[in-house]
Amino acid sequence: MAHLLWGHVYYKDHFAGTLRQEPGDRTSFTYHDSYLSSGQPSIAHTLPLQAAPFLSESGLPPFFDNLVAEGWLEEAQTRLLAKRRASRFELLLAFGQDCAGAVAVIDPEPQERGIITPDNPMDRAVMAGRASLSGIQPKLALIEQDGTFRPARARELSTHIGKFPSPRHEDLTANECLTTMALKALLPDDTIVDLHMGTIEGLTEQALIITRFDRTADGQRIHFEEFTQLLGYPSDAKYGGSHKRMADFIRETPGCLPAEIYRLYLRILAGLLLGNTDMHLKNFAMLHTDAGLRLSPAYDAVSAALYGYKTIALSIGGADNIPLGSLKPQTLIKLGQEFGLSAAAIAMAADQLEKRRQAARAALMKGRIGSPSLKNDILTHMDTRWNGTFALIGKTLSKKR
Numbered sequence: 485m486a487h488l489l490w491g492h493v494y495y496k497d498h499f500a501g502t503l504r505q506e507p508g509d510r511t512s513f514t515y516h517d518s519y520l521s522s523g524q525p526s527i528a529h530t531l532p533l534q535a536a537p538f539l540s541e542s543g544l545p546p547f548f549d550n551l552v553a554e555g556w557l558e559e560a561q562t563r564l565l566a567k568r569r570a571s572r573f574e575l576l577l578a579f580g581q582d583c584a585g586a587v588a589v590i591d592p593e594p595q596e597r598g599i600i601t602p603d604n605p606m607d608r609a610v611m612a613g614r615a616s617l618s619g620i621q622p623k624l625a626l627i628e629q630d631g632t633f634r635p636a637r638a639r640e641l642s643t644h645i646g647k648f649p650s651p652r653h654e655d656l657t658a659n660e661c662l663t664t665m666a667l668k669a670l671l672p673d674d675t676i677v678d679l680h681m682g683t684i685e686g687l688t689e690q691a692l693i694i695t696r697f698d699r700t701a702d703g704q705r706i707h708f709e710e711f712t713q714l715l716g717y718p719s720d721a722k723y724g725g726s727h728k729r730m731a732d733f734i735r736e737t738p739g740c741l742p743a744e745i746y747r748l749y750l751r752i753l754a755g756l757l758l759g760n761t762d763m764h765l766k767n768f769a770m771l772h773t774d775a776g777l778r779l780s781p782a783y784d785a786v787s788a789a790l791y792g793y794k795t796i797a798l799s800i801g802g803a804d805n806i807p808l809g810s811l812k813p814q815t816l817i818k819l820g821q822e823f824g825l826s827a828a829a830i831a832m833a834a835d836q837l838e839k840r841r842q843a844a845r846a847a848l849m850k851g852r853i854g855s856p857s858l859k860n861d862i863l864t865h866m867d868t869r870w871n872g873t874f875a876l877i878g879k880t881l882s883k884k885r
Contacts, residue, residue, distance in 0.1 A: 489573045491580070494588045495519075495527045496705050503548060503589060505573055511544050512537045525772065527587050529709060529737075530716045544572055549718045550710055550766065551583045552576050555620025557610065564611045581614030582625055582642055585698050586707035586772075605686055606648075609635035615642055618710075618719070618766055619784070621656060622648040626684065626693065633693055634685035643699050646684050646691040653791050657681065657692035658854035662862060663758050663785045669847040670754045670840045674747065675781040681853050697771075697781045707772040708780050711765040722764040726799040727752060730768055731823040739776025749823050750833050751782055753816060756796070757837060757874060758844075759789035759865040761808050764797040787862050811869070813876040817884075827881050834877040841870065 490504040493513065501515040514537040526533045528547040538545060544552070552572045553561055561579055562570045570578075580589030606622065613636045615625030625642035626633045636642040650656045661681055668676045678695040698706045711730050712722050730748060734740045748768070755763050762784075769780040795805040801818040820830035844866070848859050 489571075489577060490592070491573075491577050491589045492592050493527065494590065495524055495707070496586050498522060498524050500524070500527050500587075503544075503573075503576075506539070509542050511540045511548075511573065513545055513548070514538070525707075527707075529714050529777070543718070544576070546716045546718050547709070547713045548576060548589070550618065550713045551580065551585075551587065551589070551616055552618075552719065553579065553616045554618045554719065556622040557617055557619075560607055560610045564607060576616065579614050579616045581639070582636060583616045584618065585709065586705035609686070612637050613640075613642075614638050617645060619647075621650045624648075624684070624691075632685055633682060635687075641699065641703050641705065643696055643703055645694045645696060647694065648689055648691050655854065655858050656786070656791075657690075658858060659790065659862075660784070660786045661692055662848055662851050662854045662859060663760065663787045665847040665851050666758055666844040666862065666866075667754055667782060667785045669843040670757070670837060671750065671782070672840065672843075674751065676785070677781045677783045694783070697783070708769050709772070710767075710769045714770060714777075715765065717765060719766070722766045723797055725765050726802075726822075727819060728800075728822040730765070734777075735824065737777060740770075741776070741778065744779050745823050746825060746829055746833070747779060749820055749825060749830075750836065752819070753833055753837060753874070755785065756808065756811065756816075757866055757869050758785065759787035759808070759862065759869070760785055761793045761795060762786060762788040762797050767797075787865060789865055790858075790861050808869070811873045813873055813880040816873065816877060817880060827884070831878050831881055834874055837874060838870075841866070 488505040490502060493500045493503050498519060499516060500519045501513060504512050506512055513531060515533060520533055520535060530547055531538055543549060549572060552575050561575050565578060576589050577591040609624050613625055615636060617623055617625060624646045625636040626644040626646045627636045627640055628643050633644060647657055661679060664676060664679055677697060680693055681690055682693045684691050698708050700706060712719060714733060715729055717725065731745045734745050735742055752763060767784045770777040771780050789808055794809060795807055800806060800815055806815060817830055845863060848863060
């Protein structure tokens with residue numbers, strides 16, 4: 485009989501329960517009695533406090549599935565376990581000490597990681613750490629120490645994330661840095677992640693260094709969930725939903741602020757204006773606060789349209805894969821209506837972006853990173869989208885009255 489995997493689940497420093505592989509492809513999570521009586525919150529929106537186990541009929545429960553690494557990091561972790569293929573549960577047990585948010589998954593019976601001794605410094609950094617990060621591009625969990633950054637080691641909690649150029653898109657980190665600068669200029673009243681280009685100890689390649697919003701200044705965990713987790717979707721379903729589902733969640737969930745629906749709408753419009761077609765459900769999240777769930781800082785802002793990703797990640801008005809190049813003002817108005825926004829609120833969002841366009845252009849041009857051609861490509865896209873779509877929102881609304 486095959487050995488069934490199991491792991492201890494912690495919320496911050498509190499033992500919360502057990503994640504266990506069951507016969508077949510099923511997995512269970514059960515809160516421990518001590519946690520249920522401790523006064524601590526549930527570890528996830530979809531896992532409310534209860535004595536009975538939660539059972540997933542296929543693979544990890546969505547909350548845990550979304551904690552597993554993706555893309556480059558998932559492939560590197562699999563290699564370092566000396567395996568051609570590793571299950572998502574295996575990866576979470578081996579690298580679940582430093583996950584997104586405040587939950588950790590620890591293997592109570594840790595196995596040797598295999599016989600591989602990597603030559604690549606990036607692989608060595610992955611092997612030395614216990615971090616699990618989503619996103620497909622190369623990235624490492626980092627620690628800031630005495631003004632310098634280095635890869636986090638086992639039993640250390642990272643404070644930053646380092647992203648590296650993709651083999652397919654060498655200017656990807658510069659793109660994200662510039663797009664984020666422009667997003668901050670477009671949305672001065674919103675909260676956007678802090679980031680900068682810099683060097684990492686032991687590595688020669690420059691990285692995009694991002695301050696983790698799920699860690700305090702002294703390295704404590706702050707809990708948040710991506711919308712895939714909040715909505716109960718597995719990680720690979722991140723493109724399978726709609727923007728409306730997020731707005732509905734905020735409206736219908738006790739403790740959320742309905743005013744954040746407008747904030748979310750404005751973020752989506754600003755992202756589309758900058759060519760960010762890859763705004764899927766894992767690229768939006770909510771922080772767990774004492775007052776309730778609140779939108780996290782905006783993150784992963786990339787002008788993906790420059791790399792041939794020409795369709796919008798999530799559906800609008802029931803339509804999937806809407807081409808950004810033929811985006812009509814009626815579509816953005818429909819999105820606002822799906823969010824429950826009035827015509828005045830939709831017009832106000834377009835007006836806010838119009839007033840900040842020049843500031844966004846200035847932020848891009850002042851950026852000390854990225855080639856002139858990259859900056860020009862982002863600016864050209866922004867101008868094209870504004871003139872072809874956003875500038876017509878007000879006129880289109882007026883015709884409907």
